[in-house]
Structure formats: C-alpha cells, structure tokens
Amino acid sequence: MGATIHVNEDIKTRLKLLARGSETEDEVLQRLIRYYEEADLEEIIEARWERLQKEKAEYIPLEEV
Secondary structure, eight states, X not given: OOOOOOOOHHHHHHHHHHOOTTOOHHHHHHHHHXXXXXXXXXXXXXXXXXXXXXXXXXXXXXXXX
16 A cells, blocks of 8 residues: 655646656656666756757747847
C-alpha cells in the first residue's frame, strides 16, 4: 500500500501537465525520480545552457519591439 503525500494545487496541476497519456501523478513522480537518478546533472546543465544560447539568437530585445 502506498503512502499519501500532500502537495499544493499548483504542484498537482504541474504533475498533470507532465503526464504522458494516462500516466498517474505517481507514475510521473516515478519517471522524474528515475530520470534524475540516472542523469548526470552536469550534462543536463550543459545541454540546457547550449539550448539557451541557440535560442537566444531567435529573441528580439525589448528595446526593438
């Protein structure tokens, strides 16, 4: 039998948004935990930084809008 954890409505909504198909909140949490246990945090940060640098070229500065 599982334990109950209390989360605020914002977290519950975000879990539902992260769900794939009919995934339950529990399954989303399990997937996220597995992902972060397996992932190398430094690689994640580097990949996100590279993506941000590529996307930066697509943005228009507010001064130009």
